[in-house]
Amino acid sequence: MKISVVTAVYNRRATIAQALGSVSSQNYAQVEHVIQDGGSTDGTVDLIAEISNDRMRLTSEPDDGIYDAINRGIRRAQGDVIGLMHSDDLFAHTDVLTAVAEALSNPDLDGVYGDLDYVAADDTSRIIRRWRSGPYSQDRLSKGWMPPHPTVYLRRDVFDRYGLYDTSYRIAADYDAMLRYLGKGQIKLGYIPDVMVKMRVGGESNKSLGKILRKSREDYRAIRSNGVGGLGTLARKNLSKIQQFF
Incomplete structure (x- = not known):
């Protein structure tokens, strides 16, 4: 099973090396890292080139925002399973993608997700919020539940059947996509009860x-x-979200 990790990036020289390093350090062998740069001007592309390896595939071109960039990356991806690694994030440990592959050895599942820690921007060992998502059930959608988007890995077929991210949303296209896949598509997700991703606080939607x-x-x-x-x-x-602080 080949897993494609898509990273959309624009002017993130300060954090991109850690994000790329966490993908490169994964113990699972069949990994493709698709990097979609939006035409960075701060040296991001040069830094990526310096630390590039045979897992990485970089393209740098103008885009119409993060969701357009993610869509471009997904279209370039060649894996059987596709997930994201945002340019400010990192995997929690080196066996995350191994756990994804093991869970998706079950052919009844369309995808998997896990838990996420929000960490301090200047110290990724300091946890600010803990997002413990728990097992999925259909009735949880109407209660405002969604899986932590950076932990979601979906079979390519999900994107083929139900579409990519709707770029008319500038901030919430991930939420719309999850509702579309889970609600209208009724895809089956497996839950990995483990912290998969560390996400720096201070994201675009809360600035x-x-x-x-x-x-x-x-x-x-x-x-x-x-x-x-x-x-x-x-x-x-x-x-x-309030309970994530306690």
Whole structure:
């Protein structure tokens, strides 16, 4: 089973080496790392070239935002299974992709996901929030549940059947995609009860009040367009984050 890890990056020289290193250090052998750069101007591309290895496939070209870049990377990917590694994130340990491959040896599963730790931007050993997602069931969607998106690995067939990320969403295309795949597509996901990814705090969707409000509007649009609830679902989605701090 070949696994493609897609990284969309733009001007992330400070963090990209750690993200790439965590993919390169995975013990699972059949890994392709597809790097989609948006035309960085801060030396990101030069740094990637310096540390490149035979697992990496880099393209640098202008794009229309992160979801467009991710879509381009998925189209380039050649793996049987596809997941993401954001340019600010890293795998929690070296056997994450081994666990993904073992779980997906079950042909009844369309994909897998696990748990995630939010970590300090300047110290990835310091945990700020713990996202423990738990096993999936269909009724959890209307309660605002979704799997931690950076931990999700899907068979290529899921993207072929139900489409890529909707780029009309600027912040919440990942939430829309998960609702589309799980709600309308009713794909079957397996749960890996382990921290798979460390994600630095300070993401794009929380950088300002305006972006927080935009994300809430986009989340609500995704909830309604995928037919999984309404304002109550949005409220539960936001309130569920509180327990991650304790």
